[in-house]
Amino acid sequence: MTPQEFIDRWQNNQRGERSAAQSFFNDLCELVGVLRPNDNSRMQFVYAFEEPVRLADGRKGFADVSCFGQFAAEFKKPGESLDDALTQLYRYVADLGYPPVLIVSDRLHIRIQTQFNGETPRRWEFSLAQLADFNNLAIVQAALRNPWSLRAQSSDPRFDTPSNMMFVPPAPAPTFDISTDLRKAKLFVERVVTALNGLVIGAPGPSSRGPSVSKQGRDAILSYPSYRYWGIQDDERSMHYLIKPLQEDIVAILIALASHVQAFQFDDNSQCFWLVGKETLKAHAEMWDMTCSVRALVKQMAVQLRAIGG
Structure with missing residues (x-):
């Protein structure tokens, strides 16, 4: 306007x-x-x-x-x-x-x-x-x-207009391609699910083995930060702002999860990467909580996508 x-x-x-x-x-x-x-x-x-x-x-x-x-x-x-x-x-x-x-x-x-x-x-x-x-x-x-x-820039009452004030005209409202946005969001969900399936994390406990991941799965997990670029258009007025917070929460947890996976060590016998170290049980519990949270958020996001695009 x-x-x-x-x-x-x-x-x-x-x-x-x-x-x-x-x-x-x-x-x-x-x-x-x-x-x-x-x-x-x-x-x-x-x-x-x-x-x-x-x-x-x-x-x-x-x-x-x-x-x-x-x-x-x-x-x-x-x-x-x-x-x-x-x-x-x-x-x-x-x-x-x-x-x-x-x-x-x-x-x-x-x-x-x-x-x-x-x-x-x-x-x-x-x-x-x-x-x-x-x-x-x-x-x-x-x-x-x-x-x-x-707030006043000066104590002199003659200067009643902030000296650094400048009007910034709003950018033109974007034209949203709903089908493209939905495809991007669905692809995001698919990539997250595929990567999570490559990570083996059992419920933590005294007798449980630590988390492991294949080389292919590890590469997929460490690419989590790039998943933010598969997101929908960044505009609060889009109908899709309902699922943007879910996507942002998922990415934040995945980045934290990737920081754990970076510390995994490769085992020649199993040809997998394993979590090892003094804090294994603690890290195992944290990763279990993270994956449970991500799976719940991904499920919620998938429900939102079906509601928006059928």
């Missing part, structure tokens, strides 16, 4: 506060290239619309938008008081982790105010039309992406 597209969409929009607040904020996020509250389910407890709060008198309220400990936003209908909106936010901050940046808007104007400990509050305010200025977009982007960058 370009600044002019954003301005054209909202300059004559007279929808009510509640019906328009979320759409306005989502568009603002798209304009400056930051995640929207519903883009990442893992952040739902820290970054959300309509965050419930408890006021000092015991009553309940709702913050229009809150990113816990980072920023909070309150929206009004066009022409309503931004001072009232800011006063409303001040009543909520204790339940929102005392965010250092507060944002209020009537959709025709945006005000951003800081409340860093030990600093005099700083304020920027501009009209909807002034969002065509990249200097103003830089302030909005900083407030939503890195609120702490709005």
Whole structure:
């Protein structure tokens, strides 16, 4: 979304506060290239619309938008008081982790105010039309992406705009090829399963033999770190972000597992690599836990893939 597209969409929009607040904020996020509250389910407890709060008198309220400990936003209908909106936010901050940046808007104007400990509050305010200025977009982007960058650069009140602030236009949204993504993810699962099958790890115990692996299996296991490149596209807005965390967890465990396998020693009689050494039993138990975890994650990932692509 370009600044002019954003301005054209909202300059004559007279929808009510509640019906328009979320759409306005989502568009603002798209304009400056930051995640929207519903883009990442893992952040739902820290970054959300309509965050419930408890006021000092015991009553309940709702913050229009809150990113816990980072920023909070309150929206009004066009022409309503931004001072009232800011006063409303001040009543909520204790339940929102005392965010250092507060944002209020009537959709025709945006005000951003800081409340860093030990600093005099700083304020920027501009009209909807002034969002065509990249200097103003830089302030909005900083407030939503890195609120702490709005701390004072100088004690001189004349310098009310951070000197190092620069707007970075968001990259064009990628076009996702679902079938290609699914093939990559399925190939990742197949490679992991094949490599694990080459590793012989029985349940650890006093009478059990240590883990072993064939030369071919060892080569496959030590290539685990490269498996990250078989992943799906790295964008939180893709439908596949549901399985990316699983893939990342699998790779992290496999890399740790590979560090154990590197220490295996080759045995001429069996033509296999074996785990040996003083800490064999401990390492055996760790590797057993790792492989059990990986197999469970791979199974979960396979279920997700079937749900997405059939």
